[in-house]
Amino acid sequence: MANTLIELKDVTKKYVNGEVVTPVLHGVTLDIEEGEFVALMGPSGSGKSTIMHILGFLDRLTSGSYRFKGKDVSELGDNELAYLRRDEVGFVFQFFNLISNTTVLENTMLPMLYAEVPRPERIARAKKALENVGLGHRTEHIANQISGGERQRVAIARALVNNPSIIFADEPTGNLDTQSGLEILQIFQNLNEAGHTVIMVTHEQEAAEFAKRIVRVRDGNIVSDEAVSRRRTHKFAK
DSSP: OOEEEEEEEEEEEEEEEETTTEEEEEEEEEEEETTTEEEEOOEEEESHHHHHHHHTTTTOSEEEEETTEEEEEOOOOOHHHHHHHHHHHEEEEEEEEOOTTSBBBHHHHHHHHHOOHHHHHHHHHHHHHHHHHGGGGGEEEEEEOHHHHHHHHHHHHHHHHOOEEEEEEEEETTOOHHHHHHHHHHHHHHHHHHTTTEEEEEEEEHHTTEEEEEEETTTTTTEEEEOSSOOOOOOOOO
């Protein structure tokens, strides 16, 4: 039986700018188990990215509770949240966030530098992660000299190198052509089938159907939470 990885209960989020208070989340309750592939889906401004930022320790909730692996993280300090981000989660963003004039290998090794992993181990783990996303032959290429789809694969490899408990992907296909986007979604599906927990934010129905479960968010509330009855897949072109 899978263990519960994430438990949100009655979570609200308000942003305060001077005297202006902007409510974003209105009592969100959500459980995610280890090994799931969940798509958070909704239109722009729905609150789905705010949920992901709270889940990934990038933002704090206003009220309610957040338990990660059974531990209440709602009141942790900045340093404790930074350790959780470093050790427990990997992030993949729409615009890749690579260092453009650095090699694919060096970009992939970066999270391990912060974790003070010895360089020989950093190299070995980065090469293995790049092999896992089909880029073992690109290690010495400069990041700004490869395609958008390949850059996103580098970002996925970088997210994997510290062996995180969970991978967060925020609109990971939003900056890619259709074919490259489908290949990226298949990589996430393969990683999930290998045991990784994946949470993906998207506004695209086709992308969401690569997940096992779709949680729909609108106006700061979860409006539906359903298993995907027929998952999409994509076969790589040879």
